[in-house]
Amino acid sequence: MKVTTKTKYALLSLSEFDSVDKVISIRQLSEKYSISRKYLERIFCDLESCGIVEGKRGPKGGYRLSKPPSDITLKEIIKSLEKEVKVIDCEEIRLQCPFNDKCKMIPFWKNLNKIIENYLGSITLEQILKEEV
Amino acid sequence: MKVTTKTKYALLSLSEFDSVDKVISIRQLSEKYSISRKYLERIFCDLESCGIVEGKRGPKGGYRLSKPPSDITLKEIIKSLEKEVKVIDCEEIRLQCPFNDKCKMIPFWKNLNKIIENYLGSITLEQILKEEV
DNA sequence: CATAATTCCTACCTTTATAGTAGGTATTAT
């Protein structure tokens, strides 16, 4: 029931990008937060492939947000790194339960997932930056 | 960010105890849900040590709830099996962040934890049984 | 153009936590 360090590192790092123009290199981030450079590189590849940041190579290169912080939800970010923003997979539970639809736990798990998803979907990176959370 | 199978098994099992008087053996539960008997035994030891169920040995023995389902919250149950009902440990994040109190992620993580805790604390086993969730 | 700084790519290794097993002891209804 814990978020992975990938997600923690990603969010710590992203909280540095306070505008769409800001370019920051992996080196800077890894030094500032004492996170392994190679590991951060991989994290940013995930973020890039999900359309959250875009990289530019070469000297003075680095990463920037690929859209304004107000358009990036925490759900989106977390989904880039964890496979799902779900605490449990209802289908999986359903398989284990011999009573299928009669299983009394399913509605609870679904609600829990939904509550988390809704919250994460409602918070944007901008709110984090402006400390409105 | 996933709940463990221990928790899943525990909740599936507990959803069978529809009154304080109902006594169910590990054998019955493990057969009904095809869960390893030994593993279930350990799960129920955890539940017992946290005051949720109590066991009685011998033939016709088994487990029963140690208080009415309306007094058992899901938070309590999950806490018996996962160490914490937190998605992240804020203190831990604080240590990694060189800026300590200035870290912009802390309020977000705290809120997320709180939302989950509040929800889990608000749901009782009775509600699950009565399908009010 | 050479260089150095960066992203980008792929494969591998290490550690940790989860999931599950094994074998047995204590208790108790019949």
Next chain:
DNA sequence: ATAATACCTACTATAAAGGTAGGAATTATG
């Protein structure tokens, strides 16, 4: 006495997380 149950402790296997390693591609700059 027996058999069914909870209870206890130690061990093993597996999967996932966390992290390394080495290098290729790209690009600003002197």
